[in-house]
Amino acid sequence: MDSNDRSQNRLNSWLQNVLVVVAIGLLIATMLNKGLSGDSWGWQRAEREVLVKRFNENLMLAKTEWLRRGRPGSVDLTTSDNRFVIKMNANGWPATDNGCLQLWQMLAGGRYQPETTVQPHRCNYRLSMDDSEEPLQLSYFSHSGQLK
Structure with missing residues (x-):
């Protein structure tokens, strides 16, 4: 070469x-x-699941406290961060009279402020965590205590 x-x-x-x-x-x-x-690692999905889980857990804590106290008009709920007084309805679920946004903050907490709309005995939540994500849409039905 x-x-x-x-x-x-x-x-x-x-x-x-x-x-x-x-x-x-x-x-x-x-x-x-x-x-x-993107959410290819699933962190946004996991964060959504945590918010829903926390809402449902605190919802059940409020119901349990309502039963334990003899079905009062309101109960004290102590979460890991705060203490709240929650108005309860006749069925023993947190009432929408608390205000939908306030109810979200009491039960779900978190750093996100959802858009809320109110219907009789129902709170609709629309939560956008990221512009690229489809918003999480949930409804809380105070007559049955369900978050769907």
Whole structure:
């Protein structure tokens, strides 16, 4: 091999190395972009499940306290962060008279402020955690204590 062939081989080797580094860089950038911008790791879904679970757990705590205290018009509910006085309805569930947003903050807590609409004995919640996510839509029915 003469010097021309060796320099050509070095150039080819260098170009192959550059191509491999660029390909790996693009692959990493694509993975990071999908992982950070979307919910491909499921953290938003998990956070939604935690909010719903916390709402339902505190709902049941309020109902249990209502039964334990002899069915009063309101009960004290102590969560890990706060203490609340919750108005209860005749069926023993937190009443929508508390205000839908206030009810959400008392039972679900969290850092998100849902959009709320009120219907008789019903609170509708629309919670957007991220612009790319479809909003979580839930309804609380105070006559049955269900969050759907």
